[in-house]
Amino acid sequence: MNVYVNRITGIDDAIVSMFMSKRSWTRELEEDIRRTCFIVLDPITGAVADDIDADKERWNKFVGWMDSLMKWGPIHITMLRFINLSITVEGLHRGGQDDWDAHAQRYNNRIIRSSTRLARFGNEMSDFYKGKIMPTDMALEKLGISLPDEFECDGDTWKKVINGYARKDLAENNDVLRGLYMLSIPSNFVFNVNLTEWAHVYKERNQNGRANPEVKECAEAIADQLEKAVPWFTRDLFLAIKN
Known part of the structure; x- marks a missing residue:
């Protein structure tokens, strides 16, 4: 940070x-x-x-x-x-950003921050969390475990995205993807x-x-x-x- x-x-x-x-x-x-x-x-x-x-x-x-x-x-x-x-x-983590927003x-009201709706985040985290936590995607990669890019469930196709899966027809929708972001993102x-x-x-x-x-x-x-x-x-x- x-x-x-x-x-x-x-x-x-x-x-x-x-x-x-x-x-x-x-x-x-x-x-x-x-x-x-x-x-x-x-x-x-x-x-x-x-x-x-x-x-x-x-x-x-x-x-x-x-x-x-x-x-x-x-x-x-x-x-x-x-x-x-x-x-x-x-680079303050998003949870901390929420605390700062409380003021x-x-x-x-003169504060503008990075939007989780208008921009995308990958497997990123603020400096504070590096070495302290490991998102599931990163842990699976370290363990050499691969997940399928897509799978079928309840009549829908689910596509692999950051931190999980999204319904395939919504896999490019930022409003949907932000639901999987962690509070550790910078x-x-x-x-x-x-x-x-x-x-x-x-x-x-x-x-x-x-x-x-x-x-x-x-x-x-x-x-x-x-x-x-x-x-x-x-x-x-x-x-x-x-x-």
Whole structure:
């Protein structure tokens, strides 16, 4: 399984939001915030740029604003909803995908995964299951036992497909074939989530919870990449956000 944090956006908006409630906002301040974020953050990924020492004054401003945002954001959680995360996951098993889908409302339904209806799967499984289970087809192959490509039963012809047999006239029908897929098949998906809602997902799926091991691995891998991209985005922050 691979996890990719594609892009982080909205940090500038979140910082600006801090100055609205007490009317300390000015247009000049907002422009300064946006210019500073443009300099400090990578324009493609939104991560803190590697050459942050190039403009020490801008960097010091950014640090001060981020420290304040991390102080007040976990309490006033709307501020952190301005920060959006784009994440792609490659190869989480389908059962774990279902667990991740359970939080679809947290993503504002912004999640699309590999379809078992529009695409076909072979004898595939996610990394977590490799070496732990062996589908019947693979076991029979290892044992040198061959099954017939077709057989007759109850007046119908049944054709060999992945993980079993399908009625011959339906052997190319994806809606039928998906009924034989195992929950260990690898699933890819892309989703967007704001920082406040991500914190909830992390609380539910992190290594200290009761989630499936590969789901925990997914949550922790995302957490690692977020902290690497923006050092303020720590596990302690995710656990502190009151949502």
